[in-house]
Amino acid sequence: MDMDKVNSMDFGDFVEVFGNVIERCPLIAAAVWSQRPFSDLEDLEARFCAFIDVLPQSGQEGILRCHPDLAGRQLQRGTLTAESQREQSAAGLQGLGAEERRRLAELNAQYRARFGFPFVLAARLRDSAAVMSELARRLHCPPAQELRTALGEVKTIGRLRLRDLLGADPARL
C-alpha cells in the first residue's frame, strides 16, 4: 500500500485498516485521519506518536490499560487481537512451561499493582527470557520513568504494525 492510497481513504476505511496500530484504541487512528495528507510512512508514524504525547497523563495510562498482559489469560483463551496474538507468539510466549507462566503471572500482577497499568513491551523484538528479565527490571523503576518507557514501547509496537500494514522493512526500526 502506498501513501497515495492511504491519503485517499475515507475515515471508515482508514479506521478499519489502522484502528489497531495502537492496541484497542481506534480513537487514535480516527484522530490521526484529521492530519492527512501524510507525506510518507515516517510522517504517519509521527502523527500517531504526537497524538499520544499530547494526551493528559490519564489518557496515556488509559492507552496502556487497553493492552493485554503478556502470556496472560487472553493468550491462553485465544481472545487477543490478531496483532497481539502474532506478537506474543513471535516472542515464544505460547510455548512457556507451567512454572514460567506462573512466575510471569506473578510479576505481571506485581507490576499492575505498582503502576496501575499492565506491563507493555514490543514482544516480537524479544524472546521469552528477555520478556521476563525486562519485566523483573522495570518493576523497580520510578513510576514517572516507567510511564515514559511503557509509552515508548507502545510507539515501537505501533511503528512495527504500521510497517506491516504498509509493507515496509521492519529491520529499519
Add this chain to the structure above:
Amino acid sequence: MDMDKVNSMDFGDFVEVFGNVIERCPLIAAAVWSQRPFSDLEDLEARFCAFIDVLPQSGQEGILRCHPDLAGRQLQRGTLTAESQREQSAAGLQGLGAEERRRLAELNAQYRARFGFPFVLAARLRDSAAVMSELARRLHCPPAQELRTALGEVKTIGRLRLRDLLGADPARL
C-alpha cells in the same frame, strides 16, 4: 451496582464493564479509572465528559468516527456493538422500509462528506422520523457548532449507558 463496588474495581474489570460507555473507545474508560474514587454517578459521568472536553479537536472528531452510521451497513449485517444494536432498535431503525433506508443512507453520506465524521444522535430518545428530521436539519449547521452538538450527543449516549450499567433511573436525564 453501587459506587463502592465501582470504586473497588481494578482497571481490568473497570474497562470490561465501562469500556463501551463511549462507543468503541475503551481508552476513555481506562483513562477515567485514574480519577477514582468516584463520589456518585454524577461524578462518574462528569469524569467521562471532562476527558472528552480536554482532548484536542482531532481526538474529539476521532471519538465521533468510532461511531457507526444510524441504520447503516452494520445494523443490517448485525455487526454493531450490543449497546448500539439496542439503541438503534429502540428508535425503530431496524424496521425502516427500503425507501427510507435509501434516503437515510444518502443523508448520512452527505453528512460524512461535509463534516468528516458520521452523524451521531442518542437514537433511543427518538423515533425514526425524528432521526431523519434531525439529520436533515444538522446537515446544514456550521461545522464548529455541529462538532459541539455531536459531542453533546456522545455524552448523552454515555450517560444513558452508565445509568443502564448502574441500574439508575434514565428518566432523570
